[in-house]
Amino acid sequence: MTEQVEASSRSADLPDLRVTRSRRNTLPSGIGALVLIVVLFAFPYYVGPGTTGIMVQGLIVLTLASMWNLLAGYAGLVSVGQQAFFGLGAYFVLIPATHGITPWFGLVIAAIGAAVCAVPLWWLVARLRLGYFAIATWVLASVVMLVIEQISSIGGGTGEPLPGLSGMQPAVLTAYTYWAALTVAVLAIGGVYLLLRSKIGLTLTAIRDDERAARSSGVRVGLARMGVFIAAAAGCGAAGGVLAIEQLQVVPGTAGGVFSVQWTAEMAFAVIIGGLGTIEGPILGTIVFMVLQQKLQSYNAWYLIVLGVVAIAIALFARRGLWGLVVDRFNIRLFPVGYHLWAPGEKRKRQAAHAAP
Amino acid sequence: MAWVNAIIQGILIGGLYALFACGLSLMFGVMKVVNLAHGDLAVLAGYIGVGVIAVTHVPVLWSIPVVVVLMAGIGYILQRSLIQGAISRGELTTLIVTFGLSIIIENALQQFFTANSRGLGVGDSFITASFSIGSQITIAWLYVVIFVLAVVVLLGLSLYLSRSRYGRLIRAVADDQEAAQLSGANYRHVFGIAAAIAFGTVAVAGMFEGMITTISPTLGTDTILLFAFASVVIGGLGSLWGTLLGGVILGVSQAVGAQISPSWEQLAGYAVFLLVLVIRPQGLVGQGATS
Numbered sequence: 001m002t003e004q005v006e007a008s009s010r011s012a013d014l015p016d017l018r019v020t021r022s023r024r025n026t027l028p029s030g031i032g033a034l035v036l037i038v039v040l041f042a043f044p045y046y047v048g049p050g051t052t053g054i055m056v057q058g059l060i061v062l063t064l065a066s067m068w069n070l071l072a073g074y075a076g077l078v079s080v081g082q083q084a085f086f087g088l089g090a091y092f093v094l095i096p097a098t099h100g101i102t103p104w105f106g107l108v109i110a111a112i113g114a115a116v117c118a119v120p121l122w123w124l125v126a127r128l129r130l131g132y133f134a135i136a137t138w139v140l141a142s143v144v145m146l147v148i149e150q151i152s153s154i155g156g157g158t159g160e161p162l163p164g165l166s167g168m169q170p171a172v173l174t175a176y177t178y179w180a181a182l183t184v185a186v187l188a189i190g191g192v193y194l195l196l197r198s199k200i201g202l203t204l205t206a207i208r209d210d211e212r213a214a215r216s217s218g219v220r221v222g223l224a225r226m227g228v229f230i231a232a233a234a235g236c237g238a239a240g241g242v243l244a245i246e247q248l249q250v251v252p253g254t255a256g257g258v259f260s261v262q263w264t265a266e267m268a269f270a271v272i273i274g275g276l277g278t279i280e281g282p283i284l285g286t287i288v289f290m291v292l293q294q295k296l297q298s299y300n301a302w303y304l305i306v307l308g309v310v311a312i313a314i315a316l317f318a319r320r321g322l323w324g325l326v327v328d329r330f331n332i333r334l335f336p337v338g339y340h341l342w343a344p345g346e347k348r349k350r351q352a353a354h355a356a357p
Numbered sequence: 358m359a360w361v362n363a364i365i366q367g368i369l370i371g372g373l374y375a376l377f378a379c380g381l382s383l384m385f386g387v388m389k390v391v392n393l394a395h396g397d398l399a400v401l402a403g404y405i406g407v408g409v410i411a412v413t414h415v416p417v418l419w420s421i422p423v424v425v426v427l428m429a430g431i432g433y434i435l436q437r438s439l440i441q442g443a444i445s446r447g448e449l450t451t452l453i454v455t456f457g458l459s460i461i462i463e464n465a466l467q468q469f470f471t472a473n474s475r476g477l478g479v480g481d482s483f484i485t486a487s488f489s490i491g492s493q494i495t496i497a498w499l500y501v502v503i504f505v506l507a508v509v510v511l512l513g514l515s516l517y518l519s520r521s522r523y524g525r526l527i528r529a530v531a532d533d534q535e536a537a538q539l540s541g542a543n544y545r546h547v548f549g550i551a552a553a554i555a556f557g558t559v560a561v562a563g564m565f566e567g568m569i570t571t572i573s574p575t576l577g578t579d580t581i582l583l584f585a586f587a588s589v590v591i592g593g594l595g596s597l598w599g600t601l602l603g604g605v606i607l608g609v610s611q612a613v614g615a616q617i618s619p620s621w622e623q624l625a626g627y628a629v630f631l632l633v634l635v636i637r638p639q640g641l642v643g644q645g646a647t648s
Contacts, residue, residue, distance in 0.1 A: 072449070076449070078449065078452045078453075080393065080456060124631060124634060124635065127638055128638075130391070130448050130449070130452065131385070131390075131391020131393075131448065131451075131452060132391065132590075134391065134393060134452055134456075135391065135393065135582065135583070135586040136586075136590075136634070138578075138582070138583060138586075139583050139586065139587065139627060139630065139631075142579075142583055142623070142627065143624065143627045143631070146620075146623055146624045146627070147624070149620070150620060150624075254575055254578070254579050255472065255575055261460075261578050262460075265456070265460045268453070268456065269457075269460075272453055276449075300467075300468060301464035301465075301467050301468050302464075302468065304460055304461075304464045305460075305461050305464050305465055305468070308457040308458075308460045308461040308464075309457075309461065311453065311457050312439070312453070312454050312457040312458070312461075315443070315446075315450050315453040315454055315457070316439075316442050316443065316446065316450065316454065319446065319450070
């Protein structure tokens with residue numbers, strides 16, 4: 001995990017310069033993450049299907065939140081229409097399933113299908129910025145829903161049950177669904193991490209810091225944004241596929257259906273509460289989200305009202321979210337995507353406060 | 358004749374869309390705020406109207422001024438507190454705060470009034486009155502009133518912005534916030550006035566929406582915000598008459614779409630919206646939409 005660039009060979013003036021991904025050795029946190037994933041995968045063997053059922057919902061929100069964070073936190077694309085890709089993903093599991101393809105493989109189709117659909121939709125909104133982009137994506141989600149509802153062979157406006165899983169035992173099905181949801185979430189977060197460490201990540205950082213400067217230095221701003229939009233569509237599509245399997249049906253419509261803006265609200269609130277623009281933020285935000293949802297679930301829509309109030313408060317008074325507070329307090333990064341420049345003579349073990357990242 | 362009827366109905370409903378849109382356009386023009394809660398404000402106004410009528414038993418038309426004043430007050434207070442706080446922290450925060458407001462309003466209405474739809478002034482003879490031209494064209498008086506009212510509101514607004522002292526102040530602040538501030542204008546107060554106007558106009562539109570059909574908590578995000586935005590984009594930003602034109606074009610395309618097949622009503626409207634977005638992103642009369 002510690003990628004080193006020996007700068008001494010390039011510049012004679014700065015002999016002792018060292019650049020690493022993190023200020024600390026990331027091997028322990030890497031091993032920790034691996035252990036956590038293994039433990040999470042073993043969950044269905046020692047907790048009941050009720051708990052794994054709730055965790056599936058959490059993992060769907062986690063996947064969505066990671067995607068929304070990539071869009072809004074790194075590419076400056078505040079999309080309020082991600083429910084379009086979420087819903088499309090659900091349908092890309094349903095449609096092959098009605099033709100005899102197993103829904104588990106359907107998840108792959110969902111990710112690819114949503115990504116393919118994102119290309120023409122991106123073309124429509126690529127020129128727009130911020131607020132205009134936000135409402136335009138919202139309109140697109142509405143258009144996608146209206147078009148899907150026209151097709152009566154996939155249930156039209158009422159939806160359709162998902163075939164292909166009726167032979168499985170309920171407990172086994174819940175465990176498989178959980179594993180699928182966990183795989184999607186791990187791939188989503190891992191994908192975001194790798195994407196941000198790649199050249200696209202560097203491009204996005206350049207755009208975030210100064211878009212005009214990046215543009216004039218030859219950074220292909222539009223291409224990077226398109227890449228992020230498509231990647232986020234793929235992730236949201238896969239999450240929608242998981243929902244189709246979890247609910248064993250696909251219902252369109254905005255009231256409780258797959259095209260409800262509520263999905264975007266959930267992912268956005270989780271990201272804002274956890275911390276926009278960090279990979280850890282959506283994870284923390286999803287945990288807060290799930291705890292609140294479980295505590296308030298007997299009060300119907302109240303959990304979204306409370307989450308909305310908390311998200312507004314955090315956006316106004318703690319802009320970097322809960323994870324930002326953790327970083328300020330303990331200075332840890334589980335997913336280092338930036339670089340740390342070591343001052344000449346700075347010791348590795350010393351956590352000097354003046355060497356700000 | 359059915360087509361002529363559809364087009365006339367479309368033009369008239371376009372007035373309502375322009376009423377929905379002008380507040381959205383004004384807030385963006387003056388304070389660069391894209392208010393994602395705009396549609397929910399219309400629905401909120403409708404429910405406040407339900408409450409006012411239930412308490413005072415006044416006819417629905419008399420309740421409108423009360424609701425408008427209430428909503429304008431809410432607009433001023435929200436602008437001076439939450440929205441101003443968000444503006445000073447950047448555009449991203451503004452979007453998050455207004456989106457949060459949208460979800461909060463929608464779910465709170467759902468919580469207190471259930472998801473059932475409600476009509477305003479049901480049974481009022483004024484709601485159902487209509488007149489006929491020939492044998493096939495029947496026009497409801499309510500639609501005519503809405504269209505005339507929309508034109509009056511837009512005319513009043515554009516006169517207010519160009520002639521009155523506060524209107525000039527609003528335009529000055531929209532033009533150059535710092536220069537206006539240096540000349541002694543309190544831009545926060547001016548923003549508050551602009552928000553009050555925006556909330557007031559959307560309240561009128563929300564009340565009439567409740568009269569011509571029904572309102573339900575999710576209506577704001579399902580259609581109203583999107584129709585308002587489509588009207589602004591089609592007409593072009595920064596021109597109130599462009600907004601009226603945008604509303605009328607959206608209304609006519611929806612009516613024509615519905616005439617072909619009832620389920621195409623909304624799709625036809627959005628198709629025209631997307632066409633304008635791609636071919637003429639600055640709108641039909643506006644100066645620019647991408648900046």
